[in-house]
Amino acid sequence: MAEPLTLINAFEVPGEEAEQFIAAWEKTRDYLATQPGYVDTALHQAVMPGADFQFVNIAHWQTAEDFRAAIQSPGFLESAAGLAGYRPHPGLYQLVRT
């Protein structure tokens, strides 16, 4: 079986909206964690002001198809409504060098 894929999603979030963003992210995570192919997720926050992205989520999914099905599933839009104001930069990645 292939290695899980890494979803990396960098979010543009103003400094003062950190708590609001985290609450919205948690709601989305709780929904996605119920979907087939979900492996894990880890939300990272910049430790100092000035980063282009205050938050970066690093998650794992079994396959690209699983991830796509999850974000096209009926409950996703409602679960992610709170994230709508934060511009995301998502991509599915594989490890190429260490």
Add this chain to the structure above:
Amino acid sequence: MAEPLTLINAFEVPGEEAEQFIAAWEKTRDYLATQPGYVDTALHQAVMPGADFQFVNIAHWQTAEDFRAAIQSPGFLESAAGLAGYRPHPGLYQLVRT
């Protein structure tokens, strides 16, 4: 001792320049790996076209000061010269939610 910090650096790289970018990244990695506080690094490549960032590097450093010292050290600019054409979006992060 505090947990190592996570450096996340998303690079804007045109699709056709992947090999050139990887070679330049490897040269920079070889230099940074000699510096105090370096823990590890992992270069991720998008698995399909269309991601805003073809490459995202996820590394760990013992402290923010170690990372800053490394990129201000005399050998860094020369080692990283090949990356100059690729716009980076670096930040130091801590894990806040899983």
